[in-house]
Amino acid sequence: MAPVQGKGKKTGRVRFVPCLLVSTLGIGVCAAGLPAVPDAVHGPGDVKTGYESADYETRSVSLQSRKGLPADLMRLLKSPPRGLPAVPVPRDNPVTGPKIQLGRKLYYDRRLSFNETMSCAMCHIPEQGFTNNELKTAVGIEGRTVRRNAPTIYNVAYFSNLFHDGRETRLEHQVWQPMLAPNEMANPSIGYVIEKLGRLPDYKGLFEAAFDGRGPGIETVGMAIASYERTIISGNSPFDRWRFGGDEKAIGEAAKRGFRLFTGKANCVVCHTADDRQALLTDDAFHNTGLGWEDSVGGGPAEYPVQLAPGVVVRVPSATVESFGEPPPSDLGRYEVTQNPADRWRYKTPSLRNVALTSPYMHNGVFGSLRDVVEFYNKGGIPNPLLDPEIRPLGLTRGEMGDIVSFLESLTGDNIETLVRDAFAAPVGDRH
Ligand code: HEC
Numbered sequence: 001m002a003p004v005q006g007k008g009k010k011t012g013r014v015r016f017v018p019c020l021l022v023s024t025l026g027i028g029v030c031a032a033g034l035p036a037v038p039d040a041v042h043g044p045g046d047v048k049t050g051y052e053s054a055d056y057e058t059r060s061v062s063l064q065s066r067k068g069l070p071a072d073l074m075r076l077l078k079s080p081p082r083g084l085p086a087v088p089v090p091r092d093n094p095v096t097g098p099k100i101q102l103g104r105k106l107y108y109d110r111r112l113s114f115n116e117t118m119s120c121a122m123c124h125i126p127e128q129g130f131t132n133n134e135l136k137t138a139v140g141i142e143g144r145t146v147r148r149n150a151p152t153i154y155n156v157a158y159f160s161n162l163f164h165d166g167r168e169t170r171l172e173h174q175v176w177q178p179m180l181a182p183n184e185m186a187n188p189s190i191g192y193v194i195e196k197l198g199r200l201p202d203y204k205g206l207f208e209a210a211f212d213g214r215g216p217g218i219e220t221v222g223m224a225i226a227s228y229e230r231t232i233i234s235g236n237s238p239f240d241r242w243r244f245g246g247d248e249k250a251i252g253e254a255a256k257r258g259f260r261l262f263t264g265k266a267n268c269v270v271c272h273t274a275d276d277r278q279a280l281l282t283d284d285a286f287h288n289t290g291l292g293w294e295d296s297v298g299g300g301p302a303e304y305p306v307q308l309a310p311g312v313v314v315r316v317p318s319a320t321v322e323s324f325g326e327p328p329p330s331d332l333g334r335y336e337v338t339q340n341p342a343d344r345w346r347y348k349t350p351s352l353r354n355v356a357l358t359s360p361y362m363h364n365g366v367f368g369s370l371r372d373v374v375e376f377y378n379k380g381g382i383p384n385p386l387l388d389p390e391i392r393p394l395g396l397t398r399g400e401m402g403d404i405v406s407f408l409e410s411l412t413g414d415n416i417e418t419l420v421r422d423a424f425a426a427p428v429g430d431r432h
């Protein structure tokens with residue numbers, strides 16, 4: 001695919017245009033203003049770039065214009081794109097064609113939620129980097145608040161720590177958390193979901209065919225969705241073609257300088273790891289950058305900008321917002337899993353692959369652009385008693401920060417369009 005760049009006006013950076021999504025049960029602050037990505041298939045139809053200006057015009061496209069085209073996901077899994085290692089597959093759940101097909105159907109099926117409105121894909125949206133570019137923190141069933149940012153599903157097969165705090169380690173198990181969480185898909189029980197799947201006529205025989213005669217169950221549902229997720233892999237980015245393919249023209253000089261800074265002066269590679277043959281750009285471990293500490297102890301902003309209409313923004317004191325919203329849920333990061341005080345406000349290092357597609361960033365979605373993230377690191381994160389020793393002021397010039405952003409933008413895989421079109425081809429479980 002051509003470099004993923006927006007057509008038309010004001011591309012190249014993300015602006016943070018906060019708005020409030022108030023519901024009966026909670027409040028979600030959303031970061032509209034999209035990364036420089038929308039092309040034929042990527043990005044929401046209703047692009048909000050420039051939304052804050054009075055002359056904003058929508059260019060919403062109907063869902064019908066988004067044509068689906070199934071992809072050979074099995075082939076992708078068997079020969080991962082350049083820059084990625086072999087996909088780890090657990091011995092007790094070998095990936096097969098029927099499991100991928102079934103998992104894909106489940107992943108996009110809105111009937112998997114209690115009121116049949118919400119699928120996995122509505123928080124991990126294929127055309128928005130398999131995350132949600134419009135929300136800092138996710139919003140679940142009936143507008144309920146979810147405390148963290150939805151991570152991307154791209155390359156999730158490679159991680160052995162799932163969620164920002166690593167509280168699950170297997171994709172097979174992970175699926176039940178969103179299905180049961182009262183603020184996500186809100187099913188009353190595992191049995192409820194399994195019995196429902198057993199009754200749906202379009203699932204008849206599918207589990208049995210994929211699992212040697214076994215029907216829908218606590219294990220088979222997880223195994224099917226996990227098999228589909230393992231095929232959402234994306235590499236062979238311009239960076240990979242340069243670094244691992246020797247193509248000097250694949251990326252520009254700024255991105256090359258950015259990579260040298262990333263592995264040198266800027267010290268990023270200690271956590272976002274890469275070697276001579278492959279680059280997952282994560283150490284799959286947990287670190288304190290100060291963001292969680294800031295939210296818990298530091299107090300947060302005194303007021304929020306609230307956008308009422310294009311070009312009309314008012315500033316509302318935090319106390320007012322908090323008086324009608326839910327109080328912000330507490331979040332102690334990795335500590336919630338280990339109970340080790342040293343793990344307070346540590347969060348998982350995310351992979352940086354496809355990072356230009358997955359704004360907003362960090363576990364709390366606080367940054368709308370890569371530039372903001374790099375500036376945050378340049379300042380040395382947020383000082384606190386448990387700050388990771390590898391986070392410190394970097395003394396980067398503006399030009400150097402721009403180079404690092406160019407490098408990060410070179411990490412977008414070449415099969416995004418293929419995977420998104422494949423997603424559009426999946427049924428969504430609507431009743432007709
Ligand atoms: C309401 C929005 C929402 C829905 C619906 C949802 N997720 Fe998520 N998902 C999230 C959020 C938010 C996180 C991070 C939560 C955390 O770290 O505590 C997450 C985390 C994950 C992760 C871990 C990724 C990583 O890198 O650690 C996977 C995998 C995942 N979800 C898959 C699914 C699947 C499969 C479904 C459907 C069964 C689903 N999600 C439904 C919001 C959602």
Ligand code: HEC
Pocket residue numbers: 164262266267268269270271272286287288289291292347348349350351352355358360361362363364370373374377378388390391404
């Ligand atoms: C001490 C380890 C560490 C170092 C050093 C580090 N990072 Fe990170 N990075 C993390 C962790 C942990 C997160 C997630 C923080 C969170 O969720 O609150 C993260 C998040 C990010 C994100 C957001 C990704 C997303 O999907 O939300 C970007 C971009 C990023 N880092 C880039 C960099 C760059 C560029 C550098 C060097 C200037 C760097 N990091 C240095 C650990 C590190």
